[in-house]
Amino acid sequence: MRPRSADKEQAIRTKALQLIREEGLENLSMQKLAKAAEISPRTIYLKYKDKEDLLIRLFIEEVLGAYEAAVLDGFDDMQPFADGVRHIWQNTYCYLTANREAFALMQYGKSSPLLNKAYQERGIREGQFFAPIHRFLTRHAEAGRIRPFPIPVYRALLFAPLFELVNESFERADRHEPPFSEALLGDVCSSLIQSALLP
Amino acid sequence: MRPRSADKEQAIRTKALQLIREEGLENLSMQKLAKAAEISPRTIYLKYKDKEDLLIRLFIEEVLGAYEAAVLDGFDDMQPFADGVRHIWQNTYCYLTANREAFALMQYGKSSPLLNKAYQERGIREGQFFAPIHRFLTRHAEAGRIRPFPIPVYRALLFAPLFELVNESFERADRHEPPFSEALLGDVCSSLIQSALLP
DNA sequence: AATTAGTAAATAAACGTTTACTTATATTTG
DNA sequence: CAAATATAAGTAAACGTTTATTTACTAATT
Numbered sequence: 013m014r015p016r017s018a019d020k021e022q023a024i025r026t027k028a029l030q031l032i033r034e035e036g037l038e039n040l041s042m043q044k045l046a047k048a049a050e051i052s053p054r055t056i057y058l059k060y061k062d063k064e065d066l067l068i069r070l071f072i073e074e075v076l077g078a079y080e081a082a083v084l085d086g087f088d089d090m091q092p093f094a095d096g097v098r099h100i101w102q103n104t105y106c107y108l109t110a111n112r113e114a115f116a117l118m119q120y121g122k123s124s125p126l127l128n129k130a131y132q133e134r135g136i137r138e139g140q141f142f143a144p145i146h147r148f149l150t151r152h153a154e155a156g157r158i159r160p161f162p163i164p165v166y167r168a169l170l171f172a173p174l175f176e177l178v179n180e181s182f183e184r185a186d187r188h189e190p191p192f193s194e195a196l197l198g199d200v201c202s203s204l205i206q207s208a209l210l211p
Numbered sequence: 212m213r214p215r216s217a218d219k220e221q222a223i224r225t226k227a228l229q230l231i232r233e234e235g236l237e238n239l240s241m242q243k244l245a246k247a248a249e250i251s252p253r254t255i256y257l258k259y260k261d262k263e264d265l266l267i268r269l270f271i272e273e274v275l276g277a278y279e280a281a282v283l284d285g286f287d288d289m290q291p292f293a294d295g296v297r298h299i300w301q302n303t304y305c306y307l308t309a310n311r312e313a314f315a316l317m318q319y320g321k322s323s324p325l326l327n328k329a330y331q332e333r334g335i336r337e338g339q340f341f342a343p344i345h346r347f348l349t350r351h352a353e354a355g356r357i358r359p360f361p362i363p364v365y366r367a368l369l370f371a372p373l374f375e376l377v378n379e380s381f382e383r384a385d386r387h388e389p390p391f392s393e394a395l396l397g398d399v400c401s402s403l404i405q406s407a408l409l410p
Numbered sequence: 411a412a413t414t415a416g417t418a419a420a421t422a423a424a425c426g427t428t429t430a431c432t433t434a435t436a437t438t439t440g
Numbered sequence: 441c442a443a444a445t446a447t448a449a450g451t452a453a454a455c456g457t458t459t460a461t462t463t464a465c466t467a468a469t470t
Contacts, residue, residue, distance in 0.1 A: 014434045014449045036324045038237035052451045119322040125235045168375035176367035207406035213415045213468045251417045
């Protein structure tokens with residue numbers, strides 16, 4: 013039997029992310045994607061059940077999977093609070109600014125009902141996504157070192173600004189402005205750490 | 212001559228927002244919208260040049276316009292820093308949790324190239340959007356009361372968590388969980404104010 | 411009577427997906 | 441150890457449907 017060439021599968025994913033970032037999820041069509049990946053439309057259907065399956069797997073496997081790995085790289089849930097938060101900030105900022113296509117699809121995850129549903133189902137079913145960060149926050153909360161908030165509130169407080177800064181840094185780059193300095197990002201991160209710590 | 216009935220225009224906007232929130236921007240079609248608004252497709256084209264024009268004006272006029280008005284309601288750029296930030300938090304949280312359709316389209320504004328472009332063009336051309344908040348932050352920064360950050364950084368630090376909390380509160384409502392208490396939201400807001408203030 | 415609001419039905423183009431076919435290779439066979 | 445075969449990968453072209461938009465018409469009000 014004939015083996016499948018792995019580069020076609022990768023071409024589909026890479027070009028899909030590229031098209032989504034450039035033209036938007038709402039303008040991605042299977043025929044456009046096939047043309048961009050230089051394959052027949054049928055070939056996509058050899059690897060994905062339908063468009064929905066493609067988008068969900070692209071989102072979960074290609075984007076969220078790689079993002080999670082990058083963010084948690086070298087992270088240890090036993091770290092001191094400030095060190096751990098700074099570690100995640102560093103990883104996240106580096107990964108996202110270097111992977112704009114992934115960031116674009118992640119933003120759609122907050123809008124599109126399809127991706128949003130996929131994200132929530134994965135979050136509930138596996139319960140594993142970012143589990144180390146969950147443990148890290150729970151541990152420091154129980155030790156009385158940080159204000160006792162629900163986990164989603166820590167996420168909002170400590171990490172929502174980071175996403176906004178990533179987005180802003182893309183826009184600065186588009187306008188050919190200099191990037192945020194490491195010192196500035198460090199200052200914002202420190203401010204947030206301070207705001208979460210109990211006196 | 213025959214006068215146009217204003218309720219058809221409003222039906223188009225209301226149903227469009229409803230459909231976008233329920234099924235996503237990528238699944239909104241002109242024919243679906245016409246059927247939902249109980250009019251002929253042609254009628255939409257009497258009021259909007261094309262689909263793009265409809266979406267952009269829906270976003271800018273219907274959503275961002277009303278949002279800006281709600282957020283700035285009663286806000287005074289001469290307020291003390293903590294009061295002003297708390298005021299905006301209160302306005303924003305109340306408006307967005309009561310207008311889920313508007314929030315959904317605003318989220319698309321961060322993903323969709325079409326809406327994103329419209330947003331940035333308006334931001335640059337008019338330079339007026341949220342000008343009072345801009346003045347408010349600049350004034351307190353120049354007086355040396357808060358850390359000297361660029362404006363977009365303040366936006367990230369002070370308001371990105373608020374959006375995340377609004378989103379989270381919709382998800383809690385969907386899961387029939389109790390809403391965030393006013394005290395909790397107040398605590399988070401105070402933490403952020405603290406993190407921006409210079410010692 | 412003049413003019414614009416509004417409609418039903420049609421348009422061509424693009425859509426997701428499938429059919430009918432060809433190509434390439436791992437394994438079996440001579 | 442080749443040649444034959446089986447099988448899945450891959451393609452080109454088509455399927456019926458839905459898309460955005462328009463044409464040709466009717467309705468209502470000044």
